[in-house]
Amino acid sequence: MEAIFYIAAIVAVLATVLTVTRLNPVHALLYLTVSLLAVAVVFYTLGAPFMAALEVVIYAGAIMVLFVFVVMLLNLGRHTVEIERSWLSPGAFVGPAILAAILVGEVSYLLARSGTLTPPVAEVSPHQVALSLYGPYLLGVELASFLLLGALVGAYHVGSRRAQGRTTVGSRSDRTGLASGGDLVRTGADRPSGAA
Amino acid sequence: MFALGLIGLLVRRNLLFILMAIEVMLNASGLAFVSAGARWGQADGQVMFLFILTVAAAEVAVGLALLLRLYHRFHSLDVDAASEMRG
Numbered sequence: 001m002e003a004i005f006y007i008a009a010i011v012a013v014l015a016t017v018l019t020v021t022r023l024n025p026v027h028a029l030l031y032l033t034v035s036l037l038a039v040a041v042v043f044y045t046l047g048a049p050f051m052a053a054l055e056v057v058i059y060a061g062a063i064m065v066l067f068v069f070v071v072m073l074l075n076l077g078r079h080t081v082e083i084e085r086s087w088l089s090p091g092a093f094v095g096p097a098i099l100a101a102i103l104v105g106e107v108s109y110l111l112a113r114s115g116t117l118t119p120p121v122a123e124v125s126p127h128q129v130a131l132s133l134y135g136p137y138l139l140g141v142e143l144a145s146f147l148l149l150g151a152l153v154g155a156y157h158v159g160s161r162r163a164q165g166r167t168t169v170g171s172r173s174d175r176t177g178l179a180s181g182g183d184l185v186r187t188g189a190d191r192p193s194g195a196a
Numbered sequence: 197m198f199a200l201g202l203i204g205l206l207v208r209r210n211l212l213f214i215l216m217a218i219e220v221m222l223n224a225s226g227l228a229f230v231s232a233g234a235r236w237g238q239a240d241g242q243v244m245f246l247f248i249l250t251v252a253a254a255e256v257a258v259g260l261a262l263l264l265r266l267y268h269r270f271h272s273l274d275v276d277a278a279s280e281m282r283g
Contacts, residue, residue: 025212046234051242058249063256070260074267124239132239144250151254159261
């Protein structure tokens with residue numbers, strides 16, 4: 001059990017390093033997903049199985065889907081086909097696939113040996129977490145619901161098309177951006193110096 | 197991992213990578229909370245991780261909406277492109 005913890009931790013740190021250092025956003029997203037899954041395995045070995053499930057469902061599921069949607073939404077230009085082809089090259093999938101295969105091996109080992117392995121630390125059951133969450137932390141739950149509602153309304157307002165007509169037309173960087181064509185991976189290297 | 201996220205936040209100028217680095221940092225703090233809760237056998241660490249999860253979900257929704265607006269306006273994800281505000 002401890003060996004599994006250390007292997008998962010090493011996979012998490014490795015995937016995070018590769019996330020930060022990738023230049024292509026989709027490669028970075030793949031590594032980030034692997035990193036989150038590795039952290040989920042770490043949670044399981046730390047005796048928090050409910051948190052591991054939430055990590056997979058919410059972080060690796062919902063939040064990563066949002067990221068992927070936005071990345072795909074931004075690439076509606078002419079270069080889409082070439083960019084898509086370069087992303088689908090097998091080299092992009094080898095690294096995350098190896099790291100994910102390590103995690104799959106660990107999880108299958110845990111499933112095969114379930115019941116015989118004793119966790120190194122005492123498991124904090126979801127029952128205790130729920131009692132604590134709706135007991136002393138009830139105010140925090142209400143605040144979290146307020147935060148989610150505020151984020152929902154804010155994201156809708158910021159992302160709505162209606163607010164888009166209020167932007168100043170013909171500002172300097174607007175023109176230069178249109179002239180050079182939008183590209184996701186271009187980080188403004190050709191923008192005029194001292195634009196302000 | 198928190199240090200890695202912080203380095204990513206400081207080094208990159210692409211807004212998408214900055215958001216990903218923030219995710220890494222939130223995740224690292226959640227990991228610290230859960231491991232501390234496991235160390236002392238308390239449920240508080242996992243409760244705090246639930247709150248961190250909520251904050252991360254809210255942050256990523258607003259952050260990605262801002263990212264879309266930035267891209268539609270400047271056709272670039274460079275955060276320096278948006279440094280035009282005059283006070």
